[in-house]
Amino acid sequence: MVSIELSEAAVEFNCILEYTEEKLKKKIPQKFLDFLKEIQSNTYKFEYDKNKRLSEQNLKPKTRGLIALVYKDYICDEDKKKEYLRIIQENIMQKELDKRKTYNPDDLFKNKDIVKNEELQQSEEKRITMVKEEKWYIKLFDFIKNLFHSGK
DSSP: OOOHHHHHHHHHHHHHHHTSOHHHHTTSOHHHHHHHHHHSOSSOOOOOOTTSOGGGSOOOHHHHHHHHHHIIIIIOOHHHHHHHHHHHHHHHHHHHHHHHHHHOHHHHHHHHHHHHHHHHHHHHHHOOOOOOOOOHHHHHHHHHHHHHHHTO
16 A cells, blocks of 8 residues: 555656656666656646746655656766766765764763753852841850850
8 A cells, every 4th residue: 555645745746747857757767767756756746846846846855756766866967976976975875973062961961960050050159147046045045155164
């Protein structure tokens, strides 16, 4: 069973293919094109804007994936394919590096420690020192006791 996303992507891909040069269409195997026609959704509608470039079209991620797959497997010659795969690999590595920077476990814990230390310093600065006062009757008792002891 084909997912809804893939059947809608097939609709978009087939619509784009209508505006593609015959020379490029001939590079794509007929069996693959028949498969996409077979799985396309009957209810989903897509309008291709001729005034926009392909990269500017509002396409689903699955459609973009289909286009990339067809380009890599059927349209590119060997040199372009190597270059295309190199660019894809670089993009993947850059995304991984960005994720690593964002979600690096070492940095996450360091940042928490820094924040906690700063909070502790601020709370220590704001802390009020409590002066323990003696009760009034204890003061009076000590005063009287000192009077008797000082007289000796």
